[in-house]
Amino acid sequence: MQLQTVSSAPSVAFPPMAMCQGMERQAATRIAAVSIRQTIAPGQELFAEGDAAENVYEVVSGMVKLYKLLPDGRRQIMGFISPGHLIGLVHRGAYVYTAEAITEVTLCRYPLARFTRLIDEVPGFAKRLLDVHSDELSAAHDQMLLLGRKTAVEKVASFLLMMAEGQHEDCDDVYVPMTRTDIADYLGLTIETVSRTLTKLKAEGVIGRRGADCITVQDRDRLDTLAAGEALETL
């Protein structure tokens, strides 16, 4: 019997599976065949750093955070995973970070053994995975630049733009499901600095706010400039 918050069921082929993006129909069908659906509640861990890797996951709905901890509890969030993206990077058989649900999350789970077999068996799948890895690595590098060299304002501006990306284009509202603590641990700041910086951006008319988890982009150009780190404006 599973935990109440976790349910599993074999999935039938599901049309827009990101895992199979750009792949042939037959290949996509084979990949979908090894996937298992499940749902987890906010705050639940998918797996922890150092656990033996047993599955690869694809987020179908909701949002997951990935993080690492230092021995004394300092935390760095490596990324927020939104629908259509994969989780489960493995390094010598173990997960390299902890994955935890921020909202309620629906997942596709791929048992690692079967998943690995697909790499040999499904033509084009290895290349697809290499592309996915390249995207992740590129994002990691952008984040390194942010963490090492951007100011607090630049970090928060970059974060807002990242969150805006992939949300409904027609509207300037950005929905921010994670807490200030999560944002701070993602940007290498404290929760107070995140809060103050948002207040400053609002005072400058760059953003507006409808409650803590909904932010309106009022001056997109200005936000872009700040995020890019042009260093023209100090705010």
Add this chain to the structure above:
Amino acid sequence: MQLQTVSSAPSVAFPPMAMCQGMERQAATRIAAVSIRQTIAPGQELFAEGDAAENVYEVVSGMVKLYKLLPDGRRQIMGFISPGHLIGLVHRGAYVYTAEAITEVTLCRYPLARFTRLIDEVPGFAKRLLDVHSDELSAAHDQMLLLGRKTAVEKVASFLLMMAEGQHEDCDDVYVPMTRTDIADYLGLTIETVSRTLTKLKAEGVIGRRGADCITVQDRDRLDTLAAGEALETL
């Protein structure tokens, strides 16, 4: 005619090619067959961020730095590449960072078109590349933790341990070929802070120094503790 500092020559199969590590003899031979040797001088660029990707490289000797710049010149070094490692991560056909030689560097160059074909043609090659990518991504995540959450002392200690790794085991001397500016841009610090931190570590007896580019590890345990970020000692 090539630049004086750059020379190319078709390579014969070369025994310990890292690209082929763990692969069958025949596969390794095929991979080696598409490689071209070349040498570049310190300070020379292999390619720049945003350039159309044309090659993948493997460092044979020497050291290369990879970096990104902000519009106003702030720089973040993504990594130092030592022999046996690959360079040339591609994201939508363009390089995502600039690669520049620190020392004189010998390389194996693999033209991208031929390299890509090998993925389909050589069994096991795709998996090998996925492993390489996993290692890189894991290293990038470690660096994100360092940049976002470690103190100056912890950063410098981590850096020294990274440099010590892969150097002759029998000796405690760590050879540091890059400048303080490079180290600072790698750790998200200033050159002055790097210098002061090294001085502090020396005063504490954790390290000793033979000139600016050679450092002796005198208390390995202490250095490990500091790098791990146990936060027990403030120094």
Add this chain to the structure above:
DNA sequence: CGCAAACTTGATGTTGCTCAAGCTAGGTGG
């Protein structure tokens, strides 16, 4: 020998952190 680049050291400055209240909103029970 002399120059330039790289490094170290010192004095001062500033960004973002720490500590400490308040505030707000959503959920619960009376």
Add this chain to the structure above:
DNA sequence: CCACCTAGCTTGAGCAACATCAAGTTTGCG
């Protein structure tokens, strides 16, 4: 339905770590 409670957020005052600015010192090379 409303008061209360709590988790999360905001705001303020003071501080510390690291940055900046400014000399000196060392090193390697022509």
